[in-house]
Amino acid sequence: xxxxxxxxxxxxxxxxxxxxxxxxxxxxxxxxxxxxxxxxxxxxxxxxxxxxxxxxxxxxxxxxxxxxxxxxxxxxxxxxxxxxxxxxxxxxxxxxxxxxxxxxxxxxxxxxxxxxxxxxxxxxxxxxxxxxxxxxxxxxxxxxxxxxxxxxxxxxxxxxxxxxxxxxxxxxxxxxxxxxxxxxxxxxxxxxxxxxxxxxxxxxxxxxxxxxxxxxxxxxxxxxxxxxxxxxxxxxxxxxxxxxxxxxxxxxxxxxxxxxxxxxxxxxxxxxxxxxxxxxxxxxxxxxxxxxxxxxxxxxxxxxxxxxxxxxxxxxxxxxxxxxxxxxxxxxxxxxxxxxxxxxxxxxxxxxxxxxxxxxxxxxxxxxxxxxxxxxxxxxxxxxxxxxxxxxxxxxxxxxxxxxxxxxxxxxxxxxxxxxxxxxxxxxxxxxxxxxxxxxxxxxxxxxxxxxxxxxxxxxxxxxxxxxxxxxxxxxxxxxxxxxxxxxxxxxxxxxxxxxxxxxxxxxxxxxxxxxxxxxxxxxxxxxxxxxxxxxxxxxxxxxxxxxxxxxxxxxxxxxxxxxxxxxxxxxxxxxxxxxxxxxxxxxxxxxxxxxxxxxxxxxxxxxxxxxxxxxxxxxxxxxxxxxxxxxxxxxxxxxxxxxxxxxxxxxxxxxxxxxxxxxxxxxxxxxxxxxxxxxxxxxxxxxxxxxxxxxxxxxxxxxxxxxxxxxxxxxxxxxxxxxxxxxxxxxxxxxxxxxxxxxxxxxxxxxxxxxxxxxxxxxxxxxxxxxxxxxxxxxxxxxxxxxxxxxxxxxxxxxxxxxxxxxxxxxx
Numbered sequence: 186x187x188x189x190x191x192x193x194x195x196x197x198x199x200x201x202x203x204x205x206x207x208x209x210x211x212x213x214x215x216x217x218x219x220x221x222x223x224x225x226x227x228x229x230x231x232x233x234x235x236x237x238x239x240x241x242x243x244x245x246x247x248x249x250x251x252x253x254x255x256x257x258x259x260x261x262x263x264x265x266x267x268x269x270x271x272x273x274x275x276x277x278x279x280x281x282x283x284x285x286x287x288x289x290x291x292x293x294x295x296x297x298x299x300x301x302x303x304x305x306x307x308x309x310x311x312x313x314x315x316x317x318x319x320x321x322x323x324x325x326x327x328x329x330x331x332x333x334x335x336x337x338x339x340x341x342x343x344x345x346x347x348x349x350x351x352x353x354x355x356x357x358x359x360x361x362x363x364x365x366x367x368x369x370x371x372x373x374x375x376x377x378x379x380x381x382x383x384x385x386x387x388x389x390x391x392x393x394x395x396x397x398x399x400x401x402x403x404x405x406x407x408x409x410x411x412x413x414x415x416x417x418x419x420x421x422x423x424x425x426x427x428x429x430x431x432x433x434x435x436x437x438x439x440x441x442x443x444x445x446x447x448x449x450x451x452x453x454x455x456x457x458x459x460x461x462x463x464x465x466x467x468x469x470x471x472x473x474x475x476x477x478x479x480x481x482x483x484x485x486x487x488x489x490x491x492x493x494x495x496x497x498x499x500x501x502x503x504x505x506x507x508x509x510x511x512x513x514x515x516x517x518x519x520x521x522x523x524x525x526x527x528x529x530x531x532x533x534x535x536x537x538x539x540x541x542x543x544x545x546x547x548x549x550x551x552x553x554x555x556x557x558x559x560x561x562x563x564x565x566x567x568x569x570x571x572x573x574x575x576x577x578x579x580x581x582x583x584x585x586x587x588x589x590x591x592x593x594x595x596x597x598x599x600x601x602x603x604x605x606x607x608x609x610x611x612x613x614x615x616x617x618x619x620x621x622x623x624x625x626x627x628x629x630x631x632x633x634x635x636x637x638x639x640x641x642x643x644x645x646x647x648x649x650x651x652x653x654x655x656x657x658x659x660x661x662x663x664x665x666x667x668x669x670x671x672x673x674x675x676x677x678x679x680x681x682x683x684x685x686x687x688x689x690x691x692x693x694x695x696x697x698x699x700x701x702x703x704x705x706x707x708x709x710x711x712x713x714x715x716x717x718x719x720x721x722x723x724x725x726x727x728x729x730x731x732x733x734x735x736x737x738x739x740x741x742x743x744x745x746x747x748x749x750x751x752x753x754x755x756x757x758x759x760x761x762x763x764x765x766x767x768x769x770x771x772x773x774x775x776x777x778x779x780x781x782x783x784x785x786x787x788x789x790x791x792x793x794x795x796x797x798x799x800x801x802x803x804x805x806x807x808x809x810x811x812x813x814x815x816x817x818x819x820x821x822x823x824x825x826x827x828x829x830x831x832x833x834x835x836x837x838x839x840x841x842x843x844x845x846x847x848x849x850x851x852x853x854x855x856x857x858x859x860x861x862x863x864x865x866x867x868x869x870x871x872x873x874x875x876x877x878x879x880x881x882x883x884x885x886x887x888x889x890x891x892x893x894x895x896x897x898x899x900x901x902x903x904x905x906x907x908x909x910x911x912x913x914x915x916x917x918x919x920x921x922x923x924x925x926x927x928x929x930x931x932x933x934x935x936x937x938x939x940x941x942x943x944x945x946x947x948x949x950x951x952x953x954x955x956x957x958x959x960x961x962x963x964x965x966x967x968x969x970x971x972x973x974x975x976x977x978x979x980x981x982x983x984x985x986x987x988x989x990x991x992x993x994x995x996x997x998x
Contacts, residue, residue, distance in 0.1 A: 231291025233258030351465030400511035440482030442702035503549020644727020652699030
């Protein structure tokens with residue numbers, strides 16, 4: 186066993202022990218749902234193996250080759266999914282065929298590589314070739330250094346355990362500052378869900394967020410087809426996103442300097458709370474970090490070797506930077522553009538050679554990002570829809586919506602200044618302390634101080650700054666310039682949410698490694714051996730603070746969940762299906778209903794025919810209602826076979842105060858609709874509050890004057906679940922919510938069923954599910970392979986397509 190393998194082994198064992206102590210049921214989820222996520226990663230490595238070899242990266246170390254191959258392979262899988270999905274050819278067999286071909290390619294590559302290695306095993310490796318596996322053997326490595334590095338890596342057990350545990354929970358349960366994953370339920374998973382239901386990828390005019398680049402969302406769609414169900418793929422999607430974060434840390438370690446610098450970079454990147462915090466959600470940031478880390482590593486190698494990048498390296502770096510942009514629009518600026526400018530400025534080459542390399546790099550970016558430009562141009566006429574509307578126009582978008590978008594993503598006026606923006610940025614980067622005074626009595630005031638720690642942590646900034654001072658190299662200069670460009674763009678071009686600055690992790694972690702890598706002489710020995718005894722303790726102290734902060738967030742969220750819902754988080758591992766069954770709309774609306782939702786857009790768990798609209802998209806009914814009388818408004822809905830209308834008043838009021846909402850939607854207007862024939866469906870309210878939604882039935886025109894009653898009373902049923910060892914009781918306590926920078930936490934559901942729960946920021950209140958006994962069979966039906974019955978039938982899609990034509994005057998593709 187090599188010495189560098191022992192810390193990794195200890196990390197794996199420690200993670201296994203931590204997951205077992207946190208909840209043994211985590212293993213059931215990881216061994217079922219986690220298999221699909223690992224299958225995607227393995228197939229991606231196989232798909233990317235041959236392009237990696239053709240581009241001339243055989244000279245690289247094994248770890249670097251795997252990272253390059255996985256990054257390129259994930260990009261290829263997303264491209265195949267997009268192409269097949271637009272053509273309507275994506276299906277369960279096709280999805281598994283893609284994975285099988287990737288596996289065959291990977292195995293073939295490994296076989297040929299081993300054959301060549303056996304033939305040329307006596308041939309020495311190229312001098313100076315970068316390698317991720319060049320650590321000395323266990324017998325040669327100093328025991329003291331090995332123990333120290335093992336201790337360093339064990340500090341990553343906490344974020345790794347939290348990421349895997351939290352990713353095994355149903356979507357919509359974490360976190361409070363992320364509005365309980367509202368974006369996941371609104372478009373990260375909802376968009377692929379609609380593609381899956383439709384049988385093809387099409388333009389969704391009611392959800393502008395699905396016009397964003399969807400590099401990671403295509404992988405989530407592929408998972409849905411692999412699992413044969415939308416909901417069975419939800420947790421694997423989160424585990425896949427967490428896996429991308431782990432691969433990003435590995436990639437950074439592979440391209441860091443050997444020895445102590447490598448361990449330091451891995452420690453700084455892996456302990457940054459953002460990775461675990463976002464990794465457990467079906468977001469896109471961790472995928473963006475993986476592509477950014479590989480792109481940066483390819484460029485950094487040529488600074489280290491004192492050579493100029495050849496065209497293949499420049500092209501591959503551009504491809505990876507473009508794939509990062511395919512995850513998130515902001516990565517085009519913070520990764521593709523900023524990294525390219527930093528490289529151009531600090532490259533050691535003539536102006537002509539610099540221009541050639543940057544041109545090839547730009548071609549790579551354009552090639553990788555072009556599928557999303559082509560898709561948007563074909564669907565909307567605007568390649569960057571919904572942006573640049575004044576230049577390109579765009580279907581289902583207008584100048585008023587563009588202004589609404591700009592106003593909704595603007596820094597508050599009181600902070601929209603140079604000083605104000607710097608203050609907001611400092612709070613996101615370094616944390617903040619708020620001071621509150623609580624009055625206990627008329628004569629006693631108590632001052633309270635609430636510390637809001639940063640999700641970046643302070644240690645990565647401290648050691649990055651030290652790396653700038655100690656490094657004094659072109660490599661350090663490039664990383665410093667890249668970091669500065671990211672900060673400049675983030676502060677000046679965005680409304681400064683901390684999540685948008687996540688690309689900073691890549692250059693900052695590599696700069697932290699320069700503390701020790703930049704202190705080496707030409708022969709590889711450190712000039713100041715004592716320096717690591719200062720740097721490493723600082724890193725350990727900072728990482729411990731990050732671990733405590735991250736664990737505290739999970740504990741706080743678990744306590745809040747237990748208090749408000751009556752169920753601790755570990756009881757909900759892997760249980761996604763309950764959220765579907767317990768959703769108020771699924772409980773209340775009949776199976777054949779077609780509901781028009783007003784306000785709410787987090788609809789992933791709604792298992793009824795619905796029409797919803799995200800805040801910035803146009804609601805055709807509300808546009809018509811602005812100039813029509815109530816009776817005509819109802820006739821408009823009848824003409825589209827709508828049977829129910831749902832108003833989410835909490836969300837309507839939130840949107841009205843933030844992004845804006847049509848003024849016509851008021852309680853008075855709804856009362857006039859009732860007078861015109863709309864019938865309210867009374868549901869049993871929560872014991873301590875009012876139901877967060879109002880549901881109305883739209884009767885056929887001939888029955889409006891026949892039935893004297895204007896309301897239908899429907900009550901939720903309390904029952905004992907048949908065929909289970911658990912008896913479940915439903916009660917509905919008061920919903921709770923909290924605000925975040927761009928989203929307000931939505932009420933979260935638990936389910937009536939004993940297993941298979943999902944917490945989502947969906948319309949509705951908490952439903953408390955108390956298990957009276959222990960379930961005899963686990964995991965629930967959300968496990969792999971048991972969801973085919975939920976697939977949407979061709980008849981259902983035909984009905985939806987007909988409604989689409991009547992509503993938008995065209996077909997859904």
